[in-house]
Amino acid sequence: MKEKHETEKAPPSQQSLVKSFLIALPMMALTLIIMSGGRIPSEPLNLLTLAVTYLFFNIMFFLMIHAGKTDRYRATVFITYSFLFVVSFITHMFEARGSMSLSQEKIILCEVPFCHLVIPMTLIPAAFTKTIIFPGSIIGGYASIASMFVIWIGASLSMGRGWCSWGCFFGGLDDAFSRIRKKPFIKNIDRRWTYMPWAILLAVVLTAAAFLSPTYCSWLCPFKAVTEFEAVTSFKILVQTIIFISLFIALVIVLPILTKRRIQCALFCPFGAMQGMTNKINAFEIRIDSDKCKNCKLCVRECPTLSMTEESLKEGRPLMSCMKCGTCVDACPRNAITFNIRGTPVSGSGNLKRLLFLYTAFLFLAIFSSHMIQDGLSRIIKLITTGSMI
Amino acid sequence: MAMQGFLLGLSSGAVCSAYCAPVLIPYFLGEKKNVVQNFMALLQFLTGRLLGYLAIGFLAWGIDKSILQSISCREFIMGSAYIILSGLLIFYSFSKSSKTCPPANETGMFQKVRASWPFLFLLIMGLATAVNLCPPFLLAVAIAMGEGTLFQSALFLFMFFLGTSVFMIPVTFVGMLRRFSSLHIIGKMTAGLIGVYYFYSGTIMVIGSIWKT
Numbered sequence: 001m002k003e004k005h006e007t008e009k010a011p012p013s014q015q016s017l018v019k020s021f022l023i024a025l026p027m028m029a030l031t032l033i034i035m036s037g038g039r040i041p042s043e044p045l046n047l048l049t050l051a052v053t054y055l056f057f058n059i060m061f062f063l064m065i066h067a068g069k070t071d072r073y074r075a076t077v078f079i080t081y082s083f084l085f086v087v088s089f090i091t092h093m094f095e096a097r098g099s100m101s102l103s104q105e106k107i108i109l110c111e112v113p114f115c116h117l118v119i120p121m122t123l124i125p126a127a128f129t130k131t132i133i134f135p136g137s138i139i140g141g142y143a144s145i146a147s148m149f150v151i152w153i154g155a156s157l158s159m160g161r162g163w164c165s166w167g168c169f170f171g172g173l174d175d176a177f178s179r180i181r182k183k184p185f186i187k188n189i190d191r192r193w194t195y196m197p198w199a200i201l202l203a204v205v206l207t208a209a210a211f212l213s214p215t216y217c218s219w220l221c222p223f224k225a226v227t228e229f230e231a232v233t234s235f236k237i238l239v240q241t242i243i244f245i246s247l248f249i250a251l252v253i254v255l256p257i258l259t260k261r262r263i264q265c266a267l268f269c270p271f272g273a274m275q276g277m278t279n280k281i282n283a284f285e286i287r288i289d290s291d292k293c294k295n296c297k298l299c300v301r302e303c304p305t306l307s308m309t310e311e312s313l314k315e316g317r318p319l320m321s322c323m324k325c326g327t328c329v330d331a332c333p334r335n336a337i338t339f340n341i342r343g344t345p346v347s348g349s350g351n352l353k354r355l356l357f358l359y360t361a362f363l364f365l366a367i368f369s370s371h372m373i374q375d376g377l378s379r380i381i382k383l384i385t386t387g388s389m390i
Numbered sequence: 391m392a393m394q395g396f397l398l399g400l401s402s403g404a405v406c407s408a409y410c411a412p413v414l415i416p417y418f419l420g421e422k423k424n425v426v427q428n429f430m431a432l433l434q435f436l437t438g439r440l441l442g443y444l445a446i447g448f449l450a451w452g453i454d455k456s457i458l459q460s461i462s463c464r465e466f467i468m469g470s471a472y473i474i475l476s477g478l479l480i481f482y483s484f485s486k487s488s489k490t491c492p493p494a495n496e497t498g499m500f501q502k503v504r505a506s507w508p509f510l511f512l513l514i515m516g517l518a519t520a521v522n523l524c525p526p527f528l529l530a531v532a533i534a535m536g537e538g539t540l541f542q543s544a545l546f547l548f549m550f551f552l553g554t555s556v557f558m559i560p561v562t563f564v565g566m567l568r569r570f571s572s573l574h575i576i577g578k579m580t581a582g583l584i585g586v587y588y589f590y591s592g593t594i595m596v597i598g599s600i601w602k603t
Contacts, residue, residue: 192575199579202419206412206580207587215587236594 013351014068023355024062030363031057035370045381049374056080056373057366064358070326070339074362075175078165081369082172084376086226091379091389093228101231116152116168117221117271151368158360160282161275162324164265164305166361167368170223171323174264178256178304185258193267194306194321201270222248222264266305266321276320284339284357286324287346288316292336299328299337316346324361329354395530395546399553402526407557409524410439412584413475413515417482418564419577428562434509436558438516440551446521447547450531451540464523466599471521472592476585478515483582526554 015023035054041047057077064073093100155163164171200220207215217224219240225248232238247268255263265272279285288299293313300308307322318328328337338350339357379389399406414435418428446467520527530550534543567573 195572195575196579198572198576199583202416202576202580203412203583203587206415207584210408210412219587239590 013065013354015065017066020062020066023065024058027061027359027362028058031366031370034363034367035374045378046374048381049377052377053370053374057362057370061358061362064362065355069330070354070358071330074165074326074365075172075179077362077365077369079172079176081365081373082169082176084380085169085369085372086173087376087379087389088372089227095390099231100228102228103231103233116148117170117216117223117269119149119152119271119274155364156275156278157282159284159324159364160279161272161320161322162282162284162361163275163278164269164272165323165325166365168265169369169372171262171265173223173226174252174256174262175304175325177253178260178262180257181260184260186255187259189259189261189267189306191306191309194319196267197270197273200268201273204270216270219243220247222251222268224248260304261306262304262323265323266307272321272323279320279322283342284324284353284360285342286318286322286328287338287340288313288318289336289338289346290314290316291347292334293332294334294336296333298331298333302327302331324357392545392549395534395549396553398526398530398533399550400556401553402529403554403557405524405526406554407561409522410435410519410558411561413479413519414558414561415564416479416577416581416584417512417515418561419567419573420482420581421577422568422571422574423565424568425562425565428565429559431512432558432562434512435516435519436551436555438513438518439520439555440516440548441513442517442520443527443547443551444544445517446523446527447531447534447543448540450535451543462599462602465595465602467521468523469592469595469597469599471518472588472595474518474592475515476587476589476592478511478518479581479585479588482511483578483585 031054035050035057041050060073060077064070067073090100152163155167159166165175200216204216204220207213220243222244224244229241229244230237232241251264251268255261261267295313297310297313300310300313302308303318304325304327305321305323307318307320308328309319312318324339326339329339331337335350338346339354340346340350341353341356344353383389414432418431421428421431423431527550530547534546534550
């Protein structure tokens with residue numbers, strides 16, 4: 001215990017109240033413009049949700065700067081975003097269709113929102129066959145696909161796989177469940193399981209190209225349980241329903257609780273696997289200062305995505321699967337792990353690099369999530385005041 | 391006419407390669423062999439595929455030309471092929487490295503079979519893939535049946551096979567990635583996953599075809 005106190009240091013990125021406020025000021029201005037769209041809403045409910053969302057985001061960002069800790073405040077926003085996205089999405093489904101389930105005919109005739117998780121299975125077949133493989137027609141048609149691709153490319157270039165901790169509207173669900181227990185019930189996970197997302201990615205791409213069918217959406221996506229799914233009208237759909245509900249319960253709820261790891265994101269998601277490749281080309285990275293590191297392996301134990309290993313510690317950087325959540329940065333008692341800009345030395349200007357990353361990632365999170373959070377909030381307020389979310 | 395078969399194969403080969411890729415790519419990744427070794431393995435696979443093409447051709451010629459027109463019959467054949475493929479892929483997924491160890495060290499009957507005859511393994515995979523009855527192949531069979539003699543039909547299917555096989559060659563270049571040891575595990579895992587998918591599809595097809603008849 002004494003040794004722990006000797007080695008632990010205050011985060012070097014901790015700032016005074018005034019300095020934190022000044023650093024957060026540009027974020028306050030930017031988020032005000034983004035969230036309001038340049039005009040203050042006249043309806044009281046919209047004004048209230050805008051004010052709450054704005055304050056929530058900026059308080060979290062301010063605390064991130066002031067406390068010098070990243071993960072706990074990121075997770076607060078990220079988890080809120082995921083849960084309110086689900087509230088918003090399901091309510092919209094009931095509003096538009098009266099149900100979360102859809103018949104096959106409706107899927108083809110109705111319009112389905114495009115989801116980033118299908119990007120891997122659309123990219124390769126689209127390149128070879130000029131066919132977008134997706135279950136049904138898409139809201140906004142090709143414009144919708146193009147806009148999602150543009151957002152994804154922008155996020156990939158700026159954050160790499162940081163998308164999975166700062167942008168993905170599903171990631172917050174297993175992030176939330178992985179935080180429920182203080183200590184993991186299952187401690188040892190065979191490292192070979194970390195290859196599973198790659199195997200699923202390959203299987204999904206190959207079968208989607210072979211059968212021109214959205215294999216991942218039809219068979220594997222666990223998040224259909226909290227968004228939309230096909231009505232059970234045949235044995236095949238019954239099997240698919242059993243599979244996706246089982247996967248949701250196992251990967252998003254039970255295993256994250258038992259292991260304290262983001263199992264769906266780290267060991268299953270094929271989009272995440274592909275996104276890992278973009279970690280090689282984006283500006284920001286997590287680095288380990290080998291001079292400071294005492295090999296206590298706390299980061300290996302704490303990493304929710306199994307991206308820190310003994311080998312990666314020796315190499316001075318996490319694995320390609322790192323989601324830049326900041327858990328290891330916060331956990332390191334010697335401040336040996338930092339956010340870094342690719343191509344620059346690990347030591348020196350650590351706080352500036354962290355701020356640059358936080359501005360990029362947090363702004364992206366604000367742009368992507370604020371309207372969903374506002375909508376989710378307004379639905380909950382409606383439920384409380386009128387008894388109906390619609 | 392034989393040239394027509396070759397051109398038909400060339401024009402639809404991309405579709406055929408898409409059907410074969412889920413079987414070939416995980417296998418080549420899992421084997422960690424170089425490009426030349428993969429090419430030899432591809433030849434073994436293609437031999438099986440050619441045999442499958444010819445067998446279907448003869449079946450349609452000898453038994454009944456309309457056998458492939460019947461949906462239930464077609465589903466039964468394809469479903470059975472999927473089940474065989476799934477069995478091979480799942481077995482491959484759980485099998486140990488294919489390096490030539492003495493068969494005596496292998497445990498289990500299937501391990502022994504595979505260690506002794508890797509050729510047979512690829513041959514059956516090729517055969518089962520050929521029986522997939524993809525649309526281009528059905529078209530080729532339909533044209534081949536219009537030929538005057540059995541030999542001409544077989545020649546047409548052979549040329550069709552050659553045309554489609556050109557598209558399989560790039561798959562062998564997966565061997566260039568063999569230095570990434572993790573791909574070996576990924577290949578095996580993928581084989582298992584695709585095997586499960588084939589097993590389900592095959593079982594549903596076979597049950598459906600029996601139900602219809």
